[in-house]
Amino acid sequence: PAANCWRFYHLSLQPDLFGGTALVRQWGRIGTAGRQVCELHDDAGQAFDALARQLRAKRRRGYRDRAAG
Structure with a gap:
């Protein structure tokens, strides 16, 4: 915490409206909304x-992967 390095990175796949699949990447400091980028791909x-x-x-x-729970 003293180094202010607690960060997150979230990856997800979501269908888009045109039959493709989007890779949604979200990252930032824990406790904030962070930034988000959506990459469109032709297929899953x-x-x-x-x-x-x-x-x-x-x-x-x-x-690291977040522990399920």
Whole structure:
């Protein structure tokens, strides 16, 4: 907390209105709304591949999965 480094990164896949799939990325400091970017993909497979790439990159930077509960 003293270093003010408590951050979150949220990834989700959502269908769009045109038959594609959107990868929604949201990040920021815990306790804030943060920022959000929506990447549109033609199909769910492409979106899932993009999600997997983002997930690997964030885990390499030290982000961890939130415990279910």
